[in-house]
Amino acid sequence: AAVDQGIYTNFAKDSAGYGLAQWTYSTRKQNLLTYCQTKNKSIGDLEAQLDFLFKELSTNYVNSDLNVLKNAKSVLEASNAVLIKYECPADQSTTMQKNRAALGQKYYDKYPIKTTITIPDNNTNHKMKYSINSSPS
Secondary structure, three states: OOOOOOOOOHHOOOOOOOOOOOOOHHHHHHHHHHHHHHOOOOOOOOHEEEEEEEEEEEHHHHHHHHHHHHHHHOOOHHHHHHHHHHHHHOHHHHHHHHHHHHOOOOOOOOHHOEEEEEEEEOOOOEEEEEEEOOOOO
C-alpha cells in the first residue's frame, strides 16, 4: 500500500525481492511498478504481476525461457529455465536446482489437472490459450 500511495519511494532500488518472481533488480522492479501504474493496478495485484511476468517472458526472453516453458518435458527443465534464465538468483547450484524442481514436482503431482489458461499476448493484443495437462506419476 505504501508503494501504491507513493509513501515508500525506494521500492525499485531497495534490492529486496518482491512479488511472484521475487523481482530484485532495480530496472525490473521499476518496470513492474510502471506497468502496474499504467494499468491502474496495485503493485501487489496478482493478476497484474502475472501479466507483467508474461510480458517480460514474451518480450525479453522470447528465445529462451518462454519457448522452454512452452515445450518443457519435465518439471526440472521448466524449473531450471525459470531459475537460471529468468530469475537469475545468486545460488544456481545443482542442489538449488534439485530442491526447487522437487518442490515443483510435489505440486505438479498433488494437483493433477487438465485445463486451459488464457494469457494475453502483449505483442499482438490477442489472447493465447495453453492447455495444461498433468497427472500424478
